[in-house]
Every structure is written in structure tokens, then in C-alpha cells.
Amino acid sequence: MKIAKYAKTIVAAVVAGATALTVAMGDDTLTSTEGITVALAILGAFGVYALPNAKDERVDEAP
Numbered sequence: 001m002k003i004a005k006y007a008k009t010i011v012a013a014v015v016a017g018a019t020a021l022t023v024a025m026g027d028d029t030l031t032s033t034e035g036i037t038v039a040l041a042i043l044g045a046f047g048v049y050a051l052p053n054a055k056d057e058r059v060d061e062a063p
Helices: 004-025 032-050
Strands: none
Touching: 004 032
């Protein structure tokens, strides 16, 4: 497995998780709701990688 292929996705997931965790730890405790928010931020970053881009089916109009 080549890590370079997944590097941007991994970095995006780490940054999203770290950002959510920083906000969640503002009061020095981590509740289950805050933990779920962190997990969803990480999964959201991986979900962006998993879904392919939509094909551009626009037809250019003649001037």
C-alpha cells in the first residue's frame, strides 16, 4: 500500500478530528456526545475520499 495515495485524506481526517477534539476539550472533559462529534468529523473526512466526483454532464451552449 502506498501511503502517498492516501496522504491528503489522512491529513484531512487528522485535522478534522483534532479540530473537533480541541473544541470538545475546552472544559477539560470529553462527554460521549463530544466523542461522537469527533468520530463523525473523522468519518466525514474519509467519506469525502470514498465518494467519487460527479461527472460534468453540462453541454456547452453555442453563442
